[in-house]
Amino acid sequence: MSKRKRRLFAGPYMVWIIGFTVLPILMILYYAFTNADGSFTLSYLAGIGDPVHLKALLLSLRLAVECTVICLILSYPLAMILHGLNIKKQSFVVFIFVLPMWMNFMLRILAWQMLLANNGIINHLLNLLGLHSVRILNTPTAVVFGMVYDFLPFMILPIYNSMIRIRKDVIEAAKDLGANDRIVFFKIIVPMTMSGVISGITMVFVPALTSFVVSDLLGGGKVLLIGNVIEQSFMQGSEWNLGSGLSIVLMIFVIASMAFMNSHSKETEGTAVW
Amino acid sequence: MKRTSINKLLLASLIVLSACALSGCGSKKGASTSDADTLTVLNYGKYIEPDVLTSFEKETGIKVNYEEYESPEEMYTKFTAGAIDYDLACTSEYMIERLIDEGYVKPIHYENIPHFSNIDQTYLDYSKAFDPENKYTIPYFFGTVGILYNKNMVDATKVHSWDILWDETYRDQIIMENSVRDSFIVPFKRLGYSVNTTDQSQMEEALDQLTAQKPLVYAYYVDESADEMIIEDASMALVYSGEAAYAQDYNENLDYVVPDEGSNMWIDSWFIPKTCKNESSAEKFLDYLCREDIAMQNFDYVYYATPNKAVYDALDPEIQENTTIFPTKETLDNCEMFTYLDNDATSRYNYLWKKLKSN
Numbered sequence: 001m002s003k004r005k006r007r008l009f010a011g012p013y014m015v016w017i018i019g020f021t022v023l024p025i026l027m028i029l030y031y032a033f034t035n036a037d038g039s040f041t042l043s044y045l046a047g048i049g050d051p052v053h054l055k056a057l058l059l060s061l062r063l064a065v066e067c068t069v070i071c072l073i074l075s076y077p078l079a080m081i082l083h084g085l086n087i088k089k090q091s092f093v094v095f096i097f098v099l100p101m102w103m104n105f106m107l108r109i110l111a112w113q114m115l116l117a118n119n120g121i122i123n124h125l126l127n128l129l130g131l132h133s134v135r136i137l138n139t140p141t142a143v144v145f146g147m148v149y150d151f152l153p154f155m156i157l158p159i160y161n162s163m164i165r166i167r168k169d170v171i172e173a174a175k176d177l178g179a180n181d182r183i184v185f186f187k188i189i190v191p192m193t194m195s196g197v198i199s200g201i202t203m204v205f206v207p208a209l210t211s212f213v214v215s216d217l218l219g220g221g222k223v224l225l226i227g228n229v230i231e232q233s234f235m236q237g238s239e240w241n242l243g244s245g246l247s248i249v250l251m252i253f254v255i256a257s258m259a260f261m262n263s264h265s266k267e268t269e270g271t272a273v274w
Numbered sequence: 275m276k277r278t279s280i281n282k283l284l285l286a287s288l289i290v291l292s293a294c295a296l297s298g299c300g301s302k303k304g305a306s307t308s309d310a311d312t313l314t315v316l317n318y319g320k321y322i323e324p325d326v327l328t329s330f331e332k333e334t335g336i337k338v339n340y341e342e343y344e345s346p347e348e349m350y351t352k353f354t355a356g357a358i359d360y361d362l363a364c365t366s367e368y369m370i371e372r373l374i375d376e377g378y379v380k381p382i383h384y385e386n387i388p389h390f391s392n393i394d395q396t397y398l399d400y401s402k403a404f405d406p407e408n409k410y411t412i413p414y415f416f417g418t419v420g421i422l423y424n425k426n427m428v429d430a431t432k433v434h435s436w437d438i439l440w441d442e443t444y445r446d447q448i449i450m451e452n453s454v455r456d457s458f459i460v461p462f463k464r465l466g467y468s469v470n471t472t473d474q475s476q477m478e479e480a481l482d483q484l485t486a487q488k489p490l491v492y493a494y495y496v497d498e499s500a501d502e503m504i505i506e507d508a509s510m511a512l513v514y515s516g517e518a519a520y521a522q523d524y525n526e527n528l529d530y531v532v533p534d535e536g537s538n539m540w541i542d543s544w545f546i547p548k549t550c551k552n553e554s555s556a557e558k559f560l561d562y563l564c565r566e567d568i569a570m571q572n573f574d575y576v577y578y579a580t581p582n583k584a585v586y587d588a589l590d591p592e593i594q595e596n597t598t599i600f601p602t603k604e605t606l607d608n609c610e611m612f613t614y615l616d617n618d619a620t621s622r623y624n625y626l627w628k629k630l631k632s633n
Contacts (some may be wrong), residue, residue, distance in 0.1 A: 120507075222488070222631070236624060
């Protein structure tokens with residue numbers, strides 16, 4: 001097959017990338033850097049400096065960090081446990097954890113709404129046991145809950161992937177040479193799974209930072225994240241320029257955090273998804 | 275060398291291609307709606323009995339493209355984006371006022387709509403607030419904004435004042451509207467200001483009240499409010515009268531009141547946009563909606579107050595006297611309708627709303 005023919009196969013991807021990636025980004029850039037009259041301005045990018053928007057961004061960062069840390073704390077031991085199991089059990093447990101991803105994610109968030117509501121299932125159970133009701137729904141805590149629930153598989157899978165690549169004889173060799181469990185963990189397992197951890201962190205942190213649906217549904221309109229600000233500027237206020245400006249700032253944040261992560265990971269095995 | 279030139283060619287042709295595709299959509303839209311027997315209609319979500327659309331299609335042979343939206347602001351965005359030419363639309367009074375003002379609306383030829391005579395003159399008079407000469411609109415449903423409360427959980431003697439929404443006893447039991455203008459009705463009326471004020475200091479004062487109230491608020495909801503009240507997750511909610519009537523149907527402990535300080539009255543009306551290519555079909559559709567049997571079906575489905583006198587007269591006295599659905603004249607006269615706010619005021623309101631939410 002000639003090179004020219006092979007090039008043609010790239011056609012659909014080119015259409016896709018131009019139509020759904022390049023053009024939208026160009027449009028966002030255009031709106032972000034112009035005002036209503038179409039003349040150049042930086043004021044919409046500077047809009048992030050507004051105390052209200054800054055507060056929303058800081059809250060988003062805080063919740064995204066909390067969500068990522070909790071996911072990491074839950075996933076890493078799980079990956080280690082999985083590593084110890086035989087291969088059949090491993091795939092079954094992984095299947096169990098990935099299963100919820102096959103359901104619509106809005107449905108799963110709505111389920112949390114029912115669990116956490118004032119008269120929800122959790123409060124009913126607590127009252128049954130003679131305990132006080134808890135008020136979690138419509139607080140930032142509920143939003144973190146929902147995000148952890150949604151994004152957990154994205155942390156488990158890359159860590160698990162990097163964990164199963166560690167050959168058992170590497171660990172045995174280390175032990176042979178006198179390393180105790182602690183040293184094996186810190187000198188072998190942690191460094192060898194680092195690429196998986198980094199990629200898990202990116203895959204959880206980025207969607208958590210930009211999310212607005214979870215905070216809408218579990219925050220009861222009381223938790224304003226930067227994603228909500230952007231969504232509102234497009235849907236309610238018709239302030240497309242401001243929304244675009246803030247989107248660009250958010251993109252810069254995402255790119256910066258990814259660059260920071262990547263500079264701290266020594267890519268060796270190719271388990272990273274990003 | 276050769277490879278790069280092919281690359282460039284491919285890229286260039288793709289850009290041209292995608293540009294063609296884009297402009298293609300642009301020119302096609304006119305063609306599809308000018309088709310004599312299709313009608314593109316824009317309305318609020320869940321705001322028409324679905325059978326009405328199919329029976330209209332059967333009766334007249336006109337195909338209806340039915341589009342829905344959630345809030346008047348969203349409607350404005352969709353409508354003015356120009357991607358679709360609408361033949362007929364329904365929205366709230368202040369948005370219609372804005373669209374009339376901006377020249378998007380065509381006068382209606384009422385003589386072609388014989389069943390228009392079913393509409394009660396009273397509500398045409400109320401409509402003069404946004405359509406002063408009654409020449410652009412046909413009212414569809416109307417109602418008020420008030421407090422839906424649970425008689426077992428709330429002291430019924432206190433709900434006649436908006437003050438109860440600031441009562442510490444009901445912490446975490448109050449649901450407010452997740453929409454800036456609706457929620458601002460409450461502090462404005464409590465302070466004795468107009469719901470249409472654009473005075474910055476009055477707006478800030480209202481914001482301070484809402485900020486003080488926020489710790490007591492369970493949630494800011496729109497569509498969920500009625501359902502949350504039915505399952506008794508909250509004891510009070512700021513709702514439209516129609517939602518209140520719906521909720522009362524499912525939970526007899528619920529009651530609805532428009533507080534004495536006054537509130538907001540709203541009217542949703544139909545209008546024919548300038549983009550309408552198919553005026554006679556649009557008129558047929560409007561006439562169909564005004565017909566008693568059809569208006570009755572819609573009333574049963576939507577359950578908001580109907581301005582259709584023929585329908586009202588045919589109702590059971592029990593429903594006619596239900597003041598949740600049909601507010602008394604005194605209540606209506608104590609209420610104020612929204613007027614359209616200019617861009618500057620709208621963005622100041624939106625900003626205060628964000629400020630409240632970020633607190």
